[in-house]
Amino acid sequence: xxxxxxxxxAHGSSGAHGSSGAHGSVExxxxxxxxxxxxxxxxxxxxxxxxxxxxxxxxxxxxxxFCGIGVCHxxxxxxxxxxxxxxxxxxxxxxxxxxxxxxx
Amino acid sequence: xTRVAVLGAGPAGLAAAEAALAAGAQVTVLDEGARPGxxxxxxxxxxxxxxxxxGVRRFEQxxxxxxxxxxxxxxxxxxxxxxxxxERGGAVVLRAAVGPADGARREAVVVExxxxxxxxxxxxxxxxxxxxxxxxxxxxxxxxxLAKRDxxxxxxxxxxxxxxxxxxxxxxxxxxxxSTVVGVHEASRIGALAxxxxxxxxxxxxxxxxLAQYAGALARHRIPYRIGSGVVRVLGDERVEGAVVxxxxxxxxxxxxxxxxxxxxxxxLGHGFTPRLEAAVMLGCEVTxxxxxxxxVVDDGQRTTQPRVFAAGEVTGIGGAxxxxxxxxxAGYRAAGLAQDDERLHAALRVRDRxxxxxxxxxxxxxxxxxxxxxxxxxTIICRCEAVAKxxxxxxxxxxxxxxxxxxxxxxxxxxxxxxxxxxxxxVAEARVSATGVTAAGQAVDGSDSAAPGGGDLGFERRxxxxxxxxxxxxxxxxxxCGEN
Numbered sequence: 001x002x003x004x005x006x007x008x009x010a011h012g013s014s015g016a017h018g019s020s021g022a023h024g025s026v027e028x029x030x031x032x033x034x035x036x037x038x039x040x041x042x043x044x045x046x047x048x049x050x051x052x053x054x055x056x057x058x059x060x061x062x063x064x065x066f067c068g069i070g071v072c073h074x075x076x077x078x079x080x081x082x083x084x085x086x087x088x089x090x091x092x093x094x095x096x097x098x099x100x101x102x103x104x
Numbered sequence: 105x106t107r108v109a110v111l112g113a114g115p116a117g118l119a120a121a122e123a124a125l126a127a128g129a130q131v132t133v134l135d136e137g138a139r140p141g142x143x144x145x146x147x148x149x150x151x152x153x154x155x156x157x158x159g160v161r162r163f164e165q166x167x168x169x170x171x172x173x174x175x176x177x178x179x180x181x182x183x184x185x186x187x188x189x190x191e192r193g194g195a196v197v198l199r200a201a202v203g204p205a206d207g208a209r210r211e212a213v214v215v216e217x218x219x220x221x222x223x224x225x226x227x228x229x230x231x232x233x234x235x236x237x238x239x240x241x242x243x244x245x246x247x248x249x250l251a252k253r254d255x256x257x258x259x260x261x262x263x264x265x266x267x268x269x270x271x272x273x274x275x276x277x278x279x280x281x282x283s284t285v286v287g288v289h290e291a292s293r294i295g296a297l298a299x300x301x302x303x304x305x306x307x308x309x310x311x312x313x314x315l316a317q318y319a320g321a322l323a324r325h326r327i328p329y330r331i332g333s334g335v336v337r338v339l340g341d342e343r344v345e346g347a348v349v350x351x352x353x354x355x356x357x358x359x360x361x362x363x364x365x366x367x368x369x370x371x372x373l374g375h376g377f378t379p380r381l382e383a384a385v386m387l388g389c390e391v392t393x394x395x396x397x398x399x400x401v402v403d404d405g406q407r408t409t410q411p412r413v414f415a416a417g418e419v420t421g422i423g424g425a426x427x428x429x430x431x432x433x434x435a436g437y438r439a440a441g442l443a444q445d446d447e448r449l450h451a452a453l454r455v456r457d458r459x460x461x462x463x464x465x466x467x468x469x470x471x472x473x474x475x476x477x478x479x480x481x482x483x484t485i486i487c488r489c490e491a492v493a494k495x496x497x498x499x500x501x502x503x504x505x506x507x508x509x510x511x512x513x514x515x516x517x518x519x520x521x522x523x524x525x526x527x528x529x530x531x532v533a534e535a536r537v538s539a540t541g542v543t544a545a546g547q548a549v550d551g552s553d554s555a556a557p558g559g560g561d562l563g564f565e566r567r568x569x570x571x572x573x574x575x576x577x578x579x580x581x582x583x584x585x586c587g588e589n
Contacts (some may be wrong), residue, residue, distance in 0.1 A: 004284075008517050016263065018473075020452055024150070029134065038151055038152045038581045039151075039491070040148050040150075040254075040368075041151070041254045041255070041256070041415035042253065042254055044250070044254070045250060045253070045254025045255070045256050046254075048250060048254070048256045048258065049254070049255075053239040053240055053343055054239035054342075055441035058488075058491065059490075060237065060485065060491050061237060061238065061239075061342065062239050062342065062343075063237065063239065063488075064239045065242055065250065065258070066239075066241070066243060066246060066488065067227060067228060067242070067243050067245065067246050067523065068242060068243060068245060068246025068247070068248075068250055069143060069228075069245055069246065069249055070136065070205070070229055071227045071519060071522045071523065072488065072489075072522070072523045073489065073517070073518035073519050073572075074488060076518075080267045081207070082207065082208045082332040084206060084572075085205065085207075086205055086206055087208040088246070088250075089136075089138075090204060090205045090206060091138055093204075093490070094426070100170065
């Protein structure tokens, strides 16, 4: 399922600056790249916070978050090898491996 | 002791749980969220700005009441069913997979109860717009959830568009998480707004203070607010680079020559709300309305047409959190066995009746008007999951809805038409009307199609599973079932 292209980078840098496992922060691996977020954020929140807006291949173009509340399934990612996880619903856990999906 | 199950832990579900506990029932709450609060209460202390959160004290009360209940958060409830009288066990059986969202090894939970309160709420209704599949276009609810729950903004320059007072707190939240809000565009024109909001202003006490607070926030953040205006096209190559806004007529048809381009990197769309009816439909509760809005039928005690099943909140009508709290309390007391004239119900009954009037005002002032389809192109994607364009739907508008869906795949993707259902139905109805030359877009156009066995026009509302679960998880319950159809 995982494609070759990384998630589309949006405005600015990817914010991989958090210290590993420190209180209040989490680090996840997105297509092999370390991305820092804040503890309690969803995977979608971490991805958006790092400047990414799209991370899934669809029939026409890329998709990211649309509904944000688990309804639309646009934001699906593979988490720790499990496909079809809604990034807007899953809370990020330190060390999660996140890969993009392509649905065509 | 009466066992009450509550499906959903937003304002309606929490109020139902609190009331049922107060009336002496044994209460189990099942909710898909990682923690109680629903779409309304999402604030995370230390993570997000408390200024985005309203009614915090009431939430704290409800949370402490929950200590007396069994609460399953992270519960994907995929089946609800009623037992015949005389069968062993509870009257209502719910099956859920409990654990991290969409996880592979969630726990199978079966809950039996004597009565159920359905408080499943609603999700945003965003109408299709050319370019709306570009990354950076989200629902208004997504912008709100990401701000309130995650403390992030969907964009740096965000345009908010659609209809209804919900756009105002969304704009405020976006500003608080650091986005420039380039404008709030309300589709309704002054006539509709005045018709909904001006009569009997004394009924709006409290609500007008809330609206004034948002108006103040818009002014402080210098956010322009336009009425009779909407996004008619989203521009960009790989992501949002701008949006075309236009003046809309009273039926929301774009006025030619009024288009202008606004530079932005995000567009948050919210044209209304769609109630989450799946559980009520699966249980056979009567649903009323047409493609412009369907809701669960309830009596004065929030009881559905199934005697052991109650419903509260947005599933019975879009009225906001105050209405949901009142309805939830009534449903919880009644589900626990209190009489309708018990004095503990009085306060909630008064609030509910006031809020029902508020819901009617909302629909009058901001309800979706039929002219919106004029902003679509033939190749605009309507069904986002399956990338089905308007043209494909129009070409098969004459065949029954179910056959159209199978031929085009519209509404058959992972979201099960939750996102596009209402738009598809509107496009089909319009195409049928223009094909037959009938002028009034009557319900008979839709009603001729029987998507729902056993009659009734349920359009896309009937779904075999209530929530997405993995196939292996269906086997984790006491007996395999895939719903009723």
